[in-house]
Amino acid sequence: MNPYLKQYQQNTIQTSSPEKLLILLYDGAIQFLNKSKIGFEKNNLEAINNNIIGAQRIIAEFMNTLDMEAGGDMAANLYNLYDYLHYRLIQANLKKDVTMVDEVLVYLKDLRNTWDQAIKIAAKEKSMENNFQSIERTA
Secondary structure, eight states: OOHHHHHHHHHHHHHOOHHHHHHHHHHHHHHHHHHHHHHHHTTOHHHHHHHHHHHHHHHHHHHHHOOHHHHHHHHHHHHHHHHHHHHHHHHHHHHTOHHHHHHHHHHHHHHHHHHHHHHHHHHHHHHHHHHHHHHHHHO
16 A cells, blocks of 8 residues: 555544544445445456455444443444344354345445434534524623
């Protein structure tokens, strides 16, 4: 890998907000699974295995970082979904079944887009709140 690109990626990760990191992790998992699909097309077992494992690690990280106490039912439901996706990737790797990878990709893309929209809405609400507080102070 280009050393400048690697440095840029490291800087991006180190300076990103938690929200941006979440989106970057989803993008990474999606990228791993897309690369595994290329491995399926080329019958490259090593590429299939390595890229599925990369996606599994990201999903495991999602599971490990959920705050079950603060998140309540939503966190529990997300954990169960991540657990299912992780299991499906294990099965996809064992059985070399691209349809399971496709299934997980659909979920990850939907989750990524949902989180992205939620982050944008929260940022907009925070901006509006800050503007309102600024107006109150000047009034």
